[in-house]
Amino acid sequence: MNALIVGANKTPVLDHVGSSHFLLIDDGPLIDALVIPPRRKVVHFDIETHHLNPLHEMDYRRAREFISILDAIFPEGENTLTKKNANFVLLNALLEEPTRLDKLLRGDKRDPAKQDAYQKIATLLLSPVLRSVLCEPTNFSMKGIVLARLDRAVLGDFDCFVLASLLISQFEGQIIIPDFGFYGREHHTSLIRQERLVAGVGTLSELPLRLQQALLTVPQKIASRTTSEDAEILAKYRGFVPRTVEHSDFILEAMRG
Numbered sequence: 001m002n003a004l005i006v007g008a009n010k011t012p013v014l015d016h017v018g019s020s021h022f023l024l025i026d027d028g029p030l031i032d033a034l035v036i037p038p039r040r041k042v043v044h045f046d047i048e049t050h051h052l053n054p055l056h057e058m059d060y061r062r063a064r065e066f067i068s069i070l071d072a073i074f075p076e077g078e079n080t081l082t083k084k085n086a087n088f089v090l091l092n093a094l095l096e097e098p099t100r101l102d103k104l105l106r107g108d109k110r111d112p113a114k115q116d117a118y119q120k121i122a123t124l125l126l127s128p129v130l131r132s133v134l135c136e137p138t139n140f141s142m143k144g145i146v147l148a149r150l151d152r153a154v155l156g157d158f159d160c161f162v163l164a165s166l167l168i169s170q171f172e173g174q175i176i177i178p179d180f181g182f183y184g185r186e187h188h189t190s191l192i193r194q195e196r197l198v199a200g201v202g203t204l205s206e207l208p209l210r211l212q213q214a215l216l217t218v219p220q221k222i223a224s225r226t227t228s229e230d231a232e233i234l235a236k237y238r239g240f241v242p243r244t245v246e247h248s249d250f251i252l253e254a255m256r257g
Contacts, residue, residue: 002192004215005200006234007224009257010178016198016220021173023146025164030178031147041144045167047129047155051136054166055098062169063094068187069165070120073158085113086120093117101125102135129159134166142171157182174198181206189214204230223250225257 003016013030020040024031036042054066067087089105098104104121108114125131140146148167150160164183168175168191175191177183180199184207191197192214203226204212216237223234231254240247 001220002195002218003198003220003222004218005178005198005222005224006204006230007226007254007257008202009224010200012222012224013176013178013198013200017174017176021144022176023148023167023171023173024176025148025150025167025183026178027151027153028149031149034147036145041141043140043144043146045140045146045148047133047163050133050140051138052133052140052163052166052170053099053136053138054101054134054170055094055104056138056170058094058097060095063091065169065187066094067091068185069162069169072165072185072187073124073162074120082112082116086116089113089117090120100135102131124162127159127162129155130162133163138170146171152182184208184211186210192218203227204233223254223257226254228255231255 001016001018003013005012005016010030011033014034017024017034024034058066067090070090071083071087093104101121102125105114105118107118107122125135146167148164150164152160155163161183164177165185168177168183168188174196176198178200181201181203184199184201186208188197189211199215201207201215204216207215216233221234221237223231226234228251231251234254235242235247235250238250240250
């Protein structure tokens, strides 16, 4: 079931962990506060020991999703002919049953599209962390509970965004992301359609407009120490009439968190 938590206080996210099969991506505090019943299968994703092959069980749907992730990682040049041609090169390469990301493509300076596609993959693998994690067979289960502690202060924004995006794409259960304002992109609207996203945002303005609008249609919307602007938006979606006692009380409670 979907849920949207808006505001600086992200702890209400934990109230919506109702499945034995979920992925939680967090920088630490909420993972530490999570109480998991005994005998549940739990994987603590660890960049030092775990590998995640993004090409595992590649098919047309997964190939399209992988390209959407690359577009989110490298948004520059959107809608240019070179980028469209590079995505075509990537799609064909992904459908040829590749096994290793570092062997997916070769550079070709004579062909701008092939060179652009190659440089995207090569740029990912310039990171020692990403090269280590992404270029070996997956060695942990994506069943049960996966807790991914991705600390942006330690790993940096780029590596955390790539790892989170690929974990989300390969996990088939509930997705819980307290910092969805950083990780969320438009292609994640599919998670809302599938009713398996619990998203926390500091402010609604952190989200791309299309994704923001999709999340605001989610019935479960929780205000938790919001800005006054977001409190007004959430009050409107709750059906409160401005300048009424109910409306004012909701705004104050939403901001108080």
